[in-house]
Amino acid sequence: MASTNGIVVRSARTEERDQILRLSEICFGMRVGPADIEYGPRVFPTERALVAVDGDRIVGHTNDHTMTVTVPGGGTVRACGVTSVVVAPTHRRRGILRALYTEQHRRTEAEGVPLTIFTASEGTIYGRFGYGPTVVEVDFTVRGRAAEFRPSTPDPGGVQVVSLDEAKTVLPEIYDRWRRLVPGAQVRPEARWQQRVFADSIQTEDGAPQFFLTHPDGYAILRRAWSDEGNTATVRELRAVTPEAHIALWRVLLNLDLVKKVVASTSDNDPLPHLVTDPRLVHVTARHDALWARIMDVPAALTARTYQRDLDLVLAVDDPFRDAGGNFALRIRDGLAECEPTDRSPDLELGIDVLSSLYFGAYRARTFAAANRIQAKDTAELRAFDEAFTSDRDAELGWFF
Ligand SMILES: CC(C)(COP(=O)(O)OP(=O)(O)OC[C@H]1O[C@@H](n2cnc3c(N)ncnc32)[C@H](O)[C@@H]1OP(=O)(O)O)[C@@H](O)C(=O)NCCC(=O)NCCS
Known part of the structure; x- marks a missing residue:
């Protein structure tokens, strides 16, 4: 070759x-x-x-x-x-x-x-290839049984502890409903379920057993590990299709007996801190990128998603690695975009790595503009562009690869 x-x-x-x-x-x-x-x-x-x-x-x-x-x-x-x-x-x-x-x-x-994605080992390598961080993950811990739920927090119930065999029949269907709602989430291959998620219940590398909680609209997969500090419950995965499922699962997880610490990851705007009387108990330990993306075909990628407001702009997209850049007329009406190459002069200039960072709605255009990574003709256009690219649902990575 x-x-x-x-x-x-x-x-x-x-x-x-x-x-x-x-x-x-x-x-x-x-x-x-x-x-x-x-x-x-x-x-x-x-x-x-x-x-x-x-x-x-x-x-x-x-x-x-x-x-x-x-x-x-x-x-x-x-x-x-x-x-x-x-x-x-x-x-x-x-x-x-x-x-x-x-x-x-x-x-x-x-x-x-139209898109390439991966999870990056280092932050300095991939910008030159047109990649930008595009999904944010927040790691947090909660002291076991320390959190009290607010009186206004519902108690929907409906959570069950299920066996591995039951989990195998229930989880993939719930995941599939969840991933259809969540930007960044991928279809999960059968082998990923069988060889990684479920196989880990039988043969754990660190000896920490794995358990499954289900709700009709959600599930949690957790590990329980003993150390000198006591028992830690690590939530490997929590998927909630509805707010009720989210609350119901967290009510069980934050009340586990013998557990000193619950460790989990989520997206930026998880409502958990606001369900409990002391939001500080949901203690954030790290905030990091979970996925990087590179748009390979600007019109195909931009017309695949929806937007939060109308827009008429010419974008100048710089692609240092391939030939996917150029000037593109972007017209958004009622959430839907039309996008095509144009000779018109640009209203807004940015690298393809920045456009890729904005793609799932987790990173804001106004932040990149403040970092001198987006140049806009005027602030009103920048504001419109910033608002249009947001998403009403936080992006999350469906499964690590
Ligand atoms: C990361 C890795 C694949 C780089 O491979 P490599 O063959 O040394 O990279 P190249 O020589 O082709 O470098 C390509 C460009 O990236 C830059 N680059 C490579 N690794 C870099 C690093 N760790 N930090 C900053 N820049 C880096 C090079 O300077 C070069 O820049 P340029 O082409 O603009 O001049 C290799 O070091 C590796 O296997 N690391 C351990 C595993 C790993 O982290 N894999 C990545 C998983 S996402």
């Missing part, structure tokens, strides 16, 4: 799987467990991967899976979900990642997929 400084970039072969796993282990500094060995190729087939080869050694790797992702308004977009990006420590900073990415993004363009 492509060759740079004697390094050949080509499709991987099935029999190269072991070599790729060994490369991933040294690059990420961890051993790949049996569950991952079984799960990986079922979602990310080895033959789909690209490898960089030096002689007979694999020194670089990337793979992807085309996902269906929800956008603001409840529509979906196809997205190339990139994973396992690694370059051998012996071959770093010689342009191998760039060569792999060039081929991978060429292939994504040829397949007509």
